[in-house]
Amino acid sequence: MREDEARQRLTRRAAELDEEDRAGAEGRAPVTLQQDSVGRLSRMDAMQQQAMAQAQERRRAAERKRIAAALERLDEGEWGYCLTCGEEIAAKRLEHDPSVATCVRCAAGQD
Template sequence: MTEEEARQALLERQAQLEQEDATNADSRDTVELQQDSVGRLSRMDAMQQQAMAQAQERRRAAERARIRAALERLDEGEWGYCVRCGEAIAAARLRHDPGVAMCVGCAGGAG
C-alpha cells in the first residue's frame, strides 16, 4: 500500500465515521420519562439502547483519533514505522489497517 492509498483509505474511513455519528446522534440523547406511554421496562430498554449508542460513539471517537495520528505520521514521513521500536510495519498489516501504529511484536507487548 502506497502512502497515497493509505491516506485515501484513512480519509474515507474518517468520513464514514462522521456519517455514522450524524446518523446515530438521536440514539445518544437523554431518555425522557413518559409515564403515560412508556412503561418501566420500555424505559430500561431505551436506556440500554442509549448506553450502547454512547459506547459506539466513544469507539468511533477513539478510531478517529487513531486516524488523525496516522495522517500526522503520513505528513511527517513516519507512516509505516512502529512508533515504539521504529522498525517497519509489515505491509500486510498496513493493508489491513493503514492506521496501525505499531509492529506486531510491539503491539503484542514483546517490543
C-alpha cells in the first residue's frame, strides 16, 4: 500500500468515526426516569442501550487515536515500520488496517 492511499483511507475512516459519533449521540444521552410512561424493565433496557452506546464511543475514540498516530507516522516518514522492533510491517497487514503500529510478531508478543 502506498503512503498516499494509506493517508486517504485513514482520513476517510476518521470522518466515518465522526459521523458515527453524531449518529450515536442520542443513544449516549442520560436515561431519565418517567415512572408514568416507562416501566422498570423499559428503563433497564434503555440503560443497557446507553451503556452499549458509550462503549462504542470509547472504541471509536481509541480507533481515532490509532488513526492520528498513524497519520503522524506518515508525516514523519516512519509509517510502515514496527514501533517495537523497527522492522517493516507486512504489506497485507497494512492493507487490512493502515493504522497498525506493530508487525505480527511483536503484536503477538514474540521476539
